[in-house]
Amino acid sequence: MAQALGVRRLEAWLHNLLIYGPGQFFKPHQDTERHPGMVATLVLVLVWPSPHIGGELRVVLGDEEGRLASQHLQARDLGWFSFYADCRHEVLPVEEG
Numbered sequence: 001m002a003q004a005l006g007v008r009r010l011e012a013w014l015h016n017l018l019i020y021g022p023g024q025f026f027k028p029h030q031d032t033e034r035h036p037g038m039v040a041t042l043v044l045v046l047v048w049p050s051p052h053i054g055g056e057l058r059v060v061l062g063d064e065e066g067r068l069a070s071q072h073l074q075a076r077d078l079g080w081f082s083f084y085a086d087c088r089h090e091v092l093p094v095e096e097g
Helices: none
Strands: 026-030 040-046 057-061 064-068 078-084 088-091 094-096
16 A cells, blocks of 8 residues: 555554444545644445445545445445545445444
8 A cells, every 4th residue: 555655654543433324424625634744544444234325435636536335345344445635535425324
């Protein structure tokens, strides 16, 4: 991952654990750099054995957009998404689950 981001070495720091329920979302924003040398945000998607619809992560940088949908992941799967600290991102509303 460090190579893909163009840096020599990475360290991961736990900042937040967010759990979204029906109707919840996170408005578009850009992360504040919390540590010296912060270059990116790493999102780990852990899907508990709880089916859900919605809650997609959307990341935008200029004209480029990436998305991570967790609603079709199985409880044994781990999804991850990494993006530079200058990307705007949001979590779309959870519809069910």
